[in-house]
Amino acid sequence: MIAHPILMAIGMADLFGLGLILSAGWIAGDILLHWNSDGRDRRQIALEARSERGGAEARWGAGLFAFSTLLLVIAVTRILPELIPGAMCGTGVFQAMQGAGFRAFALRFITLLLLFLWHLLDRLNRTSRRGPLTETSARGLLIALPGAVLGIFDTFKAVSLLDLERPVDCCAALYDRFGNGNSLPFWENIPDAFWMGGFMVTGILLIAAGVWSFLRPGRKSAALLAIFSLIWPFAAAGALVQVLSAYHYQVLSHSCPWCLFLPEHWRVGFFLFGALLGGMAAGPAALLSIIVGQRYPAIREPARIMSRRASAWAVLLSILFIIGASFPALLWRLRHGVWIGG
Amino acid sequence: MSGGIFCRDLELVRRGSSGQERTIFTDVNADFPAGNITLITGPAGSGKSSLLYILAGLIRPTRGEVLDGEEAVSRWLTPHRDLWRKGVGIVFQHFQLFAELTAEKNVMIPLLPKKWPYRRIRNRANEALERLSAGHLSQMPVHFLSGGERQRVAVARALAADPAILLADEPTAHQDPEGMKIVMDVFAEARDRARVVVIAAHDPRIAGIADRYYRFIDGRLLHDRGPESQG
Numbered sequence: 001m002i003a004h005p006i007l008m009a010i011g012m013a014d015l016f017g018l019g020l021i022l023s024a025g026w027i028a029g030d031i032l033l034h035w036n037s038d039g040r041d042r043r044q045i046a047l048e049a050r051s052e053r054g055g056a057e058a059r060w061g062a063g064l065f066a067f068s069t070l071l072l073v074i075a076v077t078r079i080l081p082e083l084i085p086g087a088m089c090g091t092g093v094f095q096a097m098q099g100a101g102f103r104a105f106a107l108r109f110i111t112l113l114l115l116f117l118w119h120l121l122d123r124l125n126r127t128s129r130r131g132p133l134t135e136t137s138a139r140g141l142l143i144a145l146p147g148a149v150l151g152i153f154d155t156f157k158a159v160s161l162l163d164l165e166r167p168v169d170c171c172a173a174l175y176d177r178f179g180n181g182n183s184l185p186f187w188e189n190i191p192d193a194f195w196m197g198g199f200m201v202t203g204i205l206l207i208a209a210g211v212w213s214f215l216r217p218g219r220k221s222a223a224l225l226a227i228f229s230l231i232w233p234f235a236a237a238g239a240l241v242q243v244l245s246a247y248h249y250q251v252l253s254h255s256c257p258w259c260l261f262l263p264e265h266w267r268v269g270f271f272l273f274g275a276l277l278g279g280m281a282a283g284p285a286a287l288l289s290i291i292v293g294q295r296y297p298a299i300r301e302p303a304r305i306m307s308r309r310a311s312a313w314a315v316l317l318s319i320l321f322i323i324g325a326s327f328p329a330l331l332w333r334l335r336h337g338v339w340i341g342g
Numbered sequence: 343m344s345g346g347i348f349c350r351d352l353e354l355v356r357r358g359s360s361g362q363e364r365t366i367f368t369d370v371n372a373d374f375p376a377g378n379i380t381l382i383t384g385p386a387g388s389g390k391s392s393l394l395y396i397l398a399g400l401i402r403p404t405r406g407e408v409l410d411g412e413e414a415v416s417r418w419l420t421p422h423r424d425l426w427r428k429g430v431g432i433v434f435q436h437f438q439l440f441a442e443l444t445a446e447k448n449v450m451i452p453l454l455p456k457k458w459p460y461r462r463i464r465n466r467a468n469e470a471l472e473r474l475s476a477g478h479l480s481q482m483p484v485h486f487l488s489g490g491e492r493q494r495v496a497v498a499r500a501l502a503a504d505p506a507i508l509l510a511d512e513p514t515a516h517q518d519p520e521g522m523k524i525v526m527d528v529f530a531e532a533r534d535r536a537r538v539v540v541i542a543a544h545d546p547r548i549a550g551i552a553d554r555y556y557r558f559i560d561g562r563l564l565h566d567r568g569p570e571s572q573g
Binding site: 040041042045046048049052125126128129130131 | 350351353355402403404405406407413414417418419420421422
């Protein structure tokens with residue numbers, strides 16, 4: 001296992017974050033078992049105080065988890081490629097992690113999305129004097145908790161699998177797939193026009209749904225926004241990696257998402273994938289706000305405001321992604337008069 | 343404006359570091375209506391100060407609730423309870439003043455959240471000090487003041503924001519007869535402006551001014567008839 005300071009920082013942030021989330025999870029379990037908002041007995045009064053403490057612990061835990069995930073992205077994209085022989089970007093690092101890295105990342109980002117939605121519930125809960133969403137919020141935290149445990153466990157596993165003595169062939173991981181047409185994953189066979197068409201159509205639908213949900217917050221508009229904000233990132237990421245990345249790298253074809261994080265490409269990956277993930281979270285956030293607002297009259301107005309804000313973020317982030325992802329392609333077209341593939 | 347504060351089934355249990363529990367008081371049911379001065383008496387350690395802290399929202403009871411009108415304020419989430427506390431003025435038994443700051447600055451502190459212009463805050467602080475006959479002390483650091491003077495500054499601080507609820511813990515313990523009269527007049531004025539006034543005290547001189555009386559006996563708060571019951 002590599003004892004690099006950034007990996008130790010990730011480990012420390014993960015351990016403290018997990019400790020806080022587990023402690024908050026324990027309280028959340030107690031809330032689900034014993035909460036009785038009408039009672040004023042000792043257990044209920046103590047639980048009300050503990051629920052506030054648990055909320056603070058979970059907020060700090062989620063913050064540490066998000067921080068350690070950002071450090072992990074920086075480590076995979078900038079630090080570890082310099083240590084692993086043959087690695088030039090995150091693709092090489094993932095190769096060295098022998099498959100465990102992808103699972104760790106997937107679990108971490110799913111958990112971050114769930115923790116973000118929990119945080120939304122918690123914020124809405126705190127807008128009302130008596131916290132009507134305390135039980136719902138506790139449920140939300142318990143749903144996110146296994147993801148945090150597994151995500152951190154898989155990160156440790158992935159990092160422990162890193163071997164500095166064994167070289168990897170970073171680009172071969174991309175280009176070897178073209179050696180034998182039969183072994184290509186299905187998305188490599190999808191034509192560019194389909195990726196770009198899907199990216200544009202779902203993007204336009206997402207923006208339209210976002211504007212509708214912002215102007216007229218309601219269950220239908222927010223549901224539509226949530227659906228498109230969950231579909232669109234896949235179409236957008238596919239179009240970026242399969243088609244538009246060529247214009248960022250200025251080569252005919254290099255379908256690598258991780259090279260976008262390198263300094264020679266302005267570290268644009270942080271901005272693009274950040275916008276994509278933010279937009280992905282904003283849609284469900286708009287829907288969740290509307291649903292809980294309709295169910296609990298005490299928080300209806302703050303929930304409506306939060307839903308509108310989430311809709312605005314979904315639109316803003318998707319527009320920023322579209323501009324950031326397609327700008328090099330448009331510049332290329334203006335300069336050379338043709339698209340990169342001819 | 344508060345219509346009054348009401349305690350329902352309040353209990354306070356302290357837990358020591360060894361896990362040992364001590365019940366300070368239990369089953370406290372009491373009403374503190376607006377436009378009345380309520381006096382709470384009882385032996386040292388009976389829980390008078392703790393009850394005031396609970397009424398002020400500074401600590402949570404272990405059971406029961408404190409209502410402001412219909413609202414169980416003791417069970418509100420902390421940020422909401424903190425907002426409510428802006429309407430509560432409290433005179434602490436040990437004053438809790440900033441010793442290095444002047445009397446005027448100490449009295450200005452509870453006015454800062456109101457975001458008034460500085461001049462208005464300063465004027466209001468000096469008015470409060472004047473009402474307590476402590477205007478001449480306004481520019482003196484608190485650590486230069488005597489116990490009685492500090493106590494009047496503490497009362498001025500509690501009154502400066504014109505709170506709907508005024509809680510005072512032994513507010514005359516350091517006062518001579520003249521200071522005592524000044525402090526009591528200020529509480530009477532608050533009562534006349536329909537404020538909730540609750541005083542916890544040993545001082546028998548206060549009994550004459552109060553409208554309602556409670557006494558702590560063996561961890562229970564009992565309604566008392568006041569001076570007449572003591573002969």
